[in-house]
Amino acid sequence: MCSRVALVYNEPVASRYSDAGEQAAVVGVLDAVTAVNTSLLELGYIVDLIPLALPREKATEKLKSLQVSLVFNLFEGFPGFPETEALIPDVLSQMGIPCTGCSAEILRLALDKAKTKEILKAGGLATPRYQLLSPKTVSMFRLRYPCIVKPQKEDASHGLSEESLVKDFASLEKQVTRISNSYGGMAMVEEFLDGREFNATVFGNSDCIVLPISEITYSLPPGKPKILTFAAKWEPGSLYFEGTKAICPAQISAEEQERITQTALVAFKLLGCQGYARVDMRLDKDNQLNILEINPNPDISPGTGAARQAEASGMTYTQFVEKIIKLALEKKQ
Numbered sequence: 001m002c003s004r005v006a007l008v009y010n011e012p013v014a015s016r017y018s019d020a021g022e023q024a025a026v027v028g029v030l031d032a033v034t035a036v037n038t039s040l041l042e043l044g045y046i047v048d049l050i051p052l053a054l055p056r057e058k059a060t061e062k063l064k065s066l067q068v069s070l071v072f073n074l075f076e077g078f079p080g081f082p083e084t085e086a087l088i089p090d091v092l093s094q095m096g097i098p099c100t101g102c103s104a105e106i107l108r109l110a111l112d113k114a115k116t117k118e119i120l121k122a123g124g125l126a127t128p129r130y131q132l133l134s135p136k137t138v139s140m141f142r143l144r145y146p147c148i149v150k151p152q153k154e155d156a157s158h159g160l161s162e163e164s165l166v167k168d169f170a171s172l173e174k175q176v177t178r179i180s181n182s183y184g185g186m187a188m189v190e191e192f193l194d195g196r197e198f199n200a201t202v203f204g205n206s207d208c209i210v211l212p213i214s215e216i217t218y219s220l221p222p223g224k225p226k227i228l229t230f231a232a233k234w235e236p237g238s239l240y241f242e243g244t245k246a247i248c249p250a251q252i253s254a255e256e257q258e259r260i261t262q263t264a265l266v267a268f269k270l271l272g273c274q275g276y277a278r279v280d281m282r283l284d285k286d287n288q289l290n291i292l293e294i295n296p297n298p299d300i301s302p303g304t305g306a307a308r309q310a311e312a313s314g315m316t317y318t319q320f321v322e323k324i325i326k327l328a329l330e331k332k333q
Contacts, residue, residue, distance in 0.1 A: 004046045005325075006066050008088055009033050009074040011051035028234065031301040032074050039321040040072065054078050056087070063091045070328060071099045072321075073297065082111055082154055085297075100328040101275040102296035109271060110296050111153050113188050116271065123270040125263065126290045128193055128282075132186040135177045141169070146192045148227060149175035151183040155295060157230040159183055162240070165192060165225035193290055194226065195283025198250060200264040201298070201306040203323065205274050205331050210261045211309035215250035219243045246305065248312045263289050271296075275327045278305055300324075 012027045033049070040047045048068060052059040052075060059078075071092055077085035086104035093104065102110075110116055117127045129143055132152060146167045151159045159179055166172040172189070179187040197216040203209050218226040220243040232244035252260070264279040271277075271294055278298040281289050300306050302317055310320040 004048065004068045004070075005040055006048045006050050006068040006071045007033060007037055007040065007074065008050045008052060008063070008071050010076050010078060011053040012079065028299070028301065029074055029076060032299065035302050035317060036072060036074065036300070036321055039318040042318050043322055043325075052078070052087075054081075056084065059087065060091055063088070064095065066095075066097065068097065070325065071097055072325070073100045074300075076155075076297075083108070085111065098328045098331065100297075100324050102273050102277060106271060106273055106277075106296050110273075110277075110294050111155070113150075113152055113293065116294060119270055120267060120291055120294075123266065125267060125270070126284075126288050128190045128284075128290055128292070130188060130190040133176050133189050134180050134186050135173070138173050138176045141172060141189065143189060143191050146225075147172065147189050148192045149179055150188050150190070151179050152186045152188045154183055155293075157228055157233050160227065160229045161231065162225055162227070162229060164229070165227060192225075192227075193282045193284045195285070195287070197226075197228070197280075197282045198252075198260055199278055199280045199305055200260055201276060201278045201309045202264050202268040202273065203276050203327065204268075205327060208265055208268060210264050211306070212249040212312040213252065213257060213260050214246045214248040214305060214309060215252070217245050217247055219245070246308060248308050259289060263291065267291055267294055274331055276306065276324060 009029050012029060037047055037049065050062065052062065071088065073088045075085065075088045077083065086107040089099050090104040092099045114132055117130060120127045131141065131143060133141060146165055149164050149166055149172065159182065164175060166175055176187040176189065198213055200213045201211045203211065216228060220226060228244065229240045231238040232240040235241050260281060263281060267279050268277055273296055277294055277296040279294050280292040282292055284290055298306050307317060307320060
């Protein structure tokens, strides 16, 4: 067993997310830090807590000074700069220090929703039709309404609200402009699927397992779009938070379970994921399973998707943390 572990995470500072009223997602990492730290101590490790903040050069120097045998990676990128999530595995791979979760290459790839979709399609997996649009190119829209509009390179449901579902060109143009201005770059416009919604966490490197599947259910007033908004994840007491629930294990047939499990495994391997990742899926009108997103190194705070699924499989939270560490050490070997 490694005796000393660095628990690395992003220091929750003000950013563009604060301006968008989305700072809760940034602060949320502290829940995972507290829980993982407690588990590491229970497992007998000496733990160094390493919060990272800009400038990038200073953060890199802090990483290069680490004297540990393993890094437990909870870093989600500097707030407002999600593309920097790959910093930790990038630096540590050069140092030869094992790191939990996926590689830098996979973190970069999965953050680019369009590129990920093209890999999934090339591998024979269904994913909703999409376009990347900006305020200058929105007139080139050629999809079928309704559509959902979200940032091309964000996670944690940043930018998603009930207004993100658009049914006409005026709403589309408004949301594309909002996303482009607030998050930079292009907006991902995707045909909306209104079927059942599932997610599954895959564990493994070469040999992989799928944890019990979750279904996201909605009990919202008529007319409210059934989508996993930012409020549904991060704003207790809000309409969407109260009206969005996860059922785990999902109440599905054996055939449905097998189909979801195999789809999650194939997606995980197509992208080259290692360690753990969550695959989000939804059924279309023909009952075909479509992949919405793949989330390497998803949130593992107690009560969230991956942790909930681990608990449903019979693991304690500390066993869940220990499994993540074992996979990191296995990858190193």
